[in-house]
Amino acid sequence: MDRLDEDAVGRALAGLSDWSREDAVLVRVVKRRNWLEAISLVDAVAQEAERRNHHPDLCVTGYRTVTFRLTTHSVGGLTQRDLDLAAVIDRLAQD
Numbered sequence: 001m002d003r004l005d006e007d008a009v010g011r012a013l014a015g016l017s018d019w020s021r022e023d024a025v026l027v028r029v030v031k032r033r034n035w036l037e038a039i040s041l042v043d044a045v046a047q048e049a050e051r052r053n054h055h056p057d058l059c060v061t062g063y064r065t066v067t068f069r070l071t072t073h074s075v076g077g078l079t080q081r082d083l084d085l086a087a088v089i090d091r092l093a094q095d
Contacts, residue, residue: 003077024077
């Protein structure tokens with residue numbers, strides 16, 4: 001998988017909800033109403049990530065905040081796989 005250039009990443013970020021960029025990583029923080037909802041979101045993302053064989057770094061803080069971090073470690077940057085998983089996380093975070 002090829003690493004995306006700066007223009008492609010910029011265009012993609014415009015179409016993603018609440019994502020920011022930290023160097024070669026896409027980051028999104030999602031707050032849920034409670035611990036169980038946060039863990040349910042993590043589980044839903046984990047299922048989809050496993051199916052795609054592309055796994056985000058994630059962190060649950062407090063009892064309701066989940067931070068997702070996407071990058072393709074094997075190429076040292078962002079790829080279409082990251083953008084695709086970001087879109088899936090957006091969809092799951094809306095449910």
